[in-house]
Amino acid sequence: MKQAHEVFMDYLRDNGLSMTPQRAMIVDAFLSEEGHFTSEELFTKVRQRDPAIGLATVYRTLKLLTDSGLADAFDPGDGVSLYEHNYGHEHHDHLICIVCNRKVEIMDAEIEERQRQLARENGFELQNHRMLLYGICPECDEKGGH
Amino acid sequence: MKQAHEVFMDYLRDNGLSMTPQRAMIVDAFLSEEGHFTSEELFTKVRQRDPAIGLATVYRTLKLLTDSGLADAFDPGDGVSLYEHNYGHEHHDHLICIVCNRKVEIMDAEIEERQRQLARENGFELQNHRMLLYGICPECDEKGGH
DNA sequence: GAAATATTGATTCTCAATTTCAATAAATAT
DNA sequence: ATATTTATTGAAATTGAGAATCAATATTTC
Numbered sequence: 001m002k003q004a005h006e007v008f009m010d011y012l013r014d015n016g017l018s019m020t021p022q023r024a025m026i027v028d029a030f031l032s033e034e035g036h037f038t039s040e041e042l043f044t045k046v047r048q049r050d051p052a053i054g055l056a057t058v059y060r061t062l063k064l065l066t067d068s069g070l071a072d073a074f075d076p077g078d079g080v081s082l083y084e085h086n087y088g089h090e091h092h093d094h095l096i097c098i099v100c101n102r103k104v105e106i107m108d109a110e111i112e113e114r115q116r117q118l119a120r121e122n123g124f125e126l127q128n129h130r131m132l133l134y135g136i137c138p139e140c141d142e143k144g145g146h
Numbered sequence: 147m148k149q150a151h152e153v154f155m156d157y158l159r160d161n162g163l164s165m166t167p168q169r170a171m172i173v174d175a176f177l178s179e180e181g182h183f184t185s186e187e188l189f190t191k192v193r194q195r196d197p198a199i200g201l202a203t204v205y206r207t208l209k210l211l212t213d214s215g216l217a218d219a220f221d222p223g224d225g226v227s228l229y230e231h232n233y234g235h236e237h238h239d240h241l242i243c244i245v246c247n248r249k250v251e252i253m254d255a256e257i258e259e260r261q262r263q264l265a266r267e268n269g270f271e272l273q274n275h276r277m278l279l280y281g282i283c284p285e286c287d288e289k290g291g292h
Numbered sequence: 293g294a295a296a297t298a299t300t301g302a303t304t305c306t307c308a309a310t311t312t313c314a315a316t317a318a319a320t321a322t
Numbered sequence: 323a324t325a326t327t328t329a330t331t332g333a334a335a336t337t338g339a340g341a342a343t344c345a346a347t348a349t350t351t352c
Binding site (some may be wrong): 001011029075077079096097098104108110111114116118119122123124125126129130131132133134135136137138141 | 166174214221223225241243244250252254255256257260261262268269270271272275276277278280281282283284287
């Protein structure tokens with residue numbers, strides 16, 4: 001598999017865009033993040049390396065990352081987008097604790113198949129989907145359930 | 147089954163709230179809407195009946211409607227909440243055309259069961275879920291696919 | 293009815309995300 | 323290389339949905 005960095009370079013080239021020091025640094029910071037993170041969290045990390053980089057550039061680069069297929073963005077429900085790596089990672093959805101906000105990655109082949117089938121039954125060509133399950137995690141259930 | 151209006155009255159009473167002319171009118175307008183609609187669309191309809199009603203009151207009443215179980219709110223992905231009737235209506239998710247924005251209500255018992263199962267496997271008590279399928283509808287596929 | 297409480301509409305505020313714009317940098321042509 | 327065109331940047335202003343504020347009004351309770 002191609003390196004993530006290479007995928008980004010290819011995307012830039014194919015779209016007539018240039019690699020810049022800022023983009024390189026933001027992509028590096030992005031790739032070194034783990035799990036889910038907000039644009040602000042990435043911005044903070046980027047700022048630690050170069051305080052001159054602006055928030056707008058982080059947003060712009062996150063869009064490039066998303067469009068290039070390296071990043072996946074989703075809104076867990078509070079209006080603040082979360083980003084995560086989407087290259088070399090299996091597709092998954094999320095199970096979210098409504099108390100502590102913990103997010104567990106979930107995946108079910110049967111659901112995925114039924115989704116495709118549902119779309120097909122309605123004559124739709126399925127492109128994408130978003131599934132969020134909300135519940136109370138074991139730890140919070142234990143603490144709160146007395 | 148209780149009338150929707152009665153459900154709202156009960157909710158108000160149980161929460162120490164009062165029925166007011168504004169709430170009555172907004173609830174009526176809400177109940178006469180079909181399908182999915184935004185807060186702005188409901189506001190427009192309410193304004194036609196009484197231009198004195200403020201947008202804030204529409205938002206406040208939509209929250210009451212949601213909390214009372216009469217309305218369901220969801221964000222199709224663009225940050226603008228859609229509302230729909232949720233009383234006397236079967237639960238359903240949505241299949242959305244990414245071209246014309248058309249929304250089809252979908253429901254699959256197998257998916258629902260697997261969702262519960264997935265939550266259970268992770269020790270979660272499932273409270274809620276949100277599933278959106280994005281694709282291209284037959285009409286748009288026909289028009290665009292040449 | 294009087295006092296306490298709730299609700300209203302207008303307005304302001306919030307906050308993430310986008311857009312604007314002049315300055316700078318990069319790519320391309322000469 | 324140098325000029326010219328084009329793209330990118332950071333700061334700041336803007337956007338837009340929704341929530342919060344607040345004085346005025348309405349409703350409920352005593």
